[in-house]
Amino acid sequence: MAYRETEKMRLRKAAARQRIAECTYQCVAEGGFRNAKITRIAQLAGVATGSIYRHFESKEDLFAEIFRIATQREIDKVVESLATPGSAIERLEKALQQFAERALKGPVMAWSLIAEPVDPKVEEERLAYRKAYADLFEQAIREGIKEGCIPDQNARQSSTCLVGAIAESLVGPLSPTQNEQATTTATDNNDPLANTIIRFCIQGLTGTRR
Amino acid sequence: MAYRETEKMRLRKAAARQRIAECTYQCVAEGGFRNAKITRIAQLAGVATGSIYRHFESKEDLFAEIFRIATQREIDKVVESLATPGSAIERLEKALQQFAERALKGPVMAWSLIAEPVDPKVEEERLAYRKAYADLFEQAIREGIKEGCIPDQNARQSSTCLVGAIAESLVGPLSPTQNEQATTTATDNNDPLANTIIRFCIQGLTGTRR
Structure with a gap:
């Protein structure tokens, strides 16, 4: 059971990461990197602003990806x-x-x-x-x-x-x-x-x- | 007399300005704008660092010129x-x-x-x-x-x-x-x-x- 829970969490985390990346892509396509604000990305991805940093070390790392x-x-x-x-x-x-x-x-x-x-x-x-x-x-x-x-x-x-x-x-x-x-x-x-x-x-x- | 003195000062000032511009040009040609330091320019031009700002409002103005x-x-x-x-x-x-x-x-x-x-x-x-x-x-x-x-x-x-x-x-x-x-x-x-x-x-x- 422990294993399956972990797997489920892993998948959920990966899905959130993917959603953040897609929403960032969309923001950049709309207004460039300079207008891709973390608050807006979080809002689009449906996650808390702070949780973005659980998936990406920094805004620069997110942007580089x-x-x-x-x-x-x-x-x-x-x-x-x-x-x-x-x-x-x-x-x-x-x-x-x-x-x-x-x-x-x-x-x-x-x-x-x-x-x-x-x-x-x-x-x-x-x-x-x-x-x-x-x-x-x-x-x-x-x-x-x-x-x-x-x-x-x-x-x-x-x-x-x-x-x-x-x-x-x-x-x-x-x-x-x-x-x-x-x-x-x-x-x-x-x-x-x-x-x-x-x-x-x-x-x-x-x-x-x- | 007062007039001639002023003219002499004006010429001297213009000469110093010209010298500062030439030395800046030389510094940029050697190492780009990023290596053209005001202290080095002043040294080359034979003026005090501070006096550069009597001729140019700021480093950016000097560089723009x-x-x-x-x-x-x-x-x-x-x-x-x-x-x-x-x-x-x-x-x-x-x-x-x-x-x-x-x-x-x-x-x-x-x-x-x-x-x-x-x-x-x-x-x-x-x-x-x-x-x-x-x-x-x-x-x-x-x-x-x-x-x-x-x-x-x-x-x-x-x-x-x-x-x-x-x-x-x-x-x-x-x-x-x-x-x-x-x-x-x-x-x-x-x-x-x-x-x-x-x-x-x-x-x-x-x-x-x-």
Whole structure:
């Protein structure tokens, strides 16, 4: 009997932890890390504020975990796109499309993951993931060079240009998404932002008009 | 007599202010804003620490002024390159070359101006200047579209991609300049970083192999 009680408690605790994580994710998606207040998270999760700290050592630890979960989801999508059939260029294009569309659909979460000023503990996670993106793109660029669909170039350097171009145009302070009025003038080409990003990056890598 | 004395004092005061600004610039170029300590600046400038605050209201005001001076210098170089004869593409290429070379020659200053975490007062200056760069590039892209050397595209969006690619690859956390070991593997193309950046950006804009 003692064992079964403990198991039940363990499951209940795990469920509460899961609920707290989900509610934190929701708060961040709505207003960024800076607006994800512990009191609000507790209210949403239906737990006492203090009990959050029985599941997570600190707010920073909770945020770092949410950051990992949310970014891993994005990384998985990129990995998935890069693993589809097709040339390296087609796969890179698919990954960029996926990445841009998801960011444009969830702009607050994208901003929180890529650009929001965050606690050093969360910033550490961000650096690791930013590197993970660059590594994935670098690998695909190397494959493209081998396949012959991407001209020879320094794959590491190019992947850095690529990550910079995407990040700045999707969520940087200059991004048209942050700055709606500045996006177009009367004479402007009305191309959706995702198209511009993909074209710029693929042309940047290949030197071939898309 | 009273007038000449005042004029002499005014000149002396202006000279001290100028010296403080120059020494601050030097400190930032050596170790970023975070290592530019007021005591060290005063020592270099040959003034008492407290007297710095007779010339600048606060450290943040001093830093904001240095930021303006240093960034204006870079902006002027870009304006100069964009005003030389040649097609819009040739002028953009010259501006990118200039920008990259100067950043690679003074990497600490480049990092401080583009990426170092700074006080909100300085961050405000940075946003204004980042916008100034994007505006300059946007203008040149528009000229290129008119001239016919750049295919029709959303110039604002493309200029944002361009600024992101340069900033991340020159000084971002993924930059090969921040991360020397990661720059090359045995099989890597040994292209200098400036070449990769210029090629990526110009190809990104034109879709024509460089």
